[in-house]
Amino acid sequence: MAKNGPAHEIRNGVVKAAIWKNETAKGVFYNTTLERIYRKGDSWKTSVSFSRDQLLVVARIAQEANQWIYEETK
Numbered sequence: 630m631a632k633n634g635p636a637h638e639i640r641n642g643v644v645k646a647a648i649w650k651n652e653t654a655k656g657v658f659y660n661t662t663l664e665r666i667y668r669k670g671d672s673w674k675t676s677v678s679f680s681r682d683q684l685l686v687v688a689r690i691a692q693e694a695n696q697w698i699y700e701e702t703k
Contacts, residue, residue: 635647635648635649635650636648636649636650636659636701637694637697639690639693639694639697640690641686641689641690642686643665643666643667643683644663644664644665644679644683644686644687644690645663645664645665645666645690646661646662646663646690646691646693646694647661647662647664648660648661648694648697648698649661649662657702659698659701659702661691661694661698663677663687663690663691664676664677665677665678665679665683
C-alpha cells in the first residue's frame with residue numbers, strides 16, 4: 630500500500646473500513662474510518678451514513694478491524 634494510505638482495509642459489499650497507522654513519540658496507535666461506497670453516474674462516491682440493513686455489516690467490519698489492530702499490537 631502507499632505510504633500515506635491505510636495500513637489495512639476490510640470490505641464487505643459496499644461497507645469498507647480503513648485502518649490508519651499513526652506513529653508518535655509515545656508509540657504506534659491505530660484509527661479506523663468506516664464508509665459506504667456507491668456509484669453515482671460514472672463516478673464512485675463515499676458516505677458515512679448507513680441504512681438499517683447495513684448496520685450489522687458495519688458491526689462485523691468494526692469487529693474485524695478491532696481484531697486486526699489487536700493482532701498488530703501484540
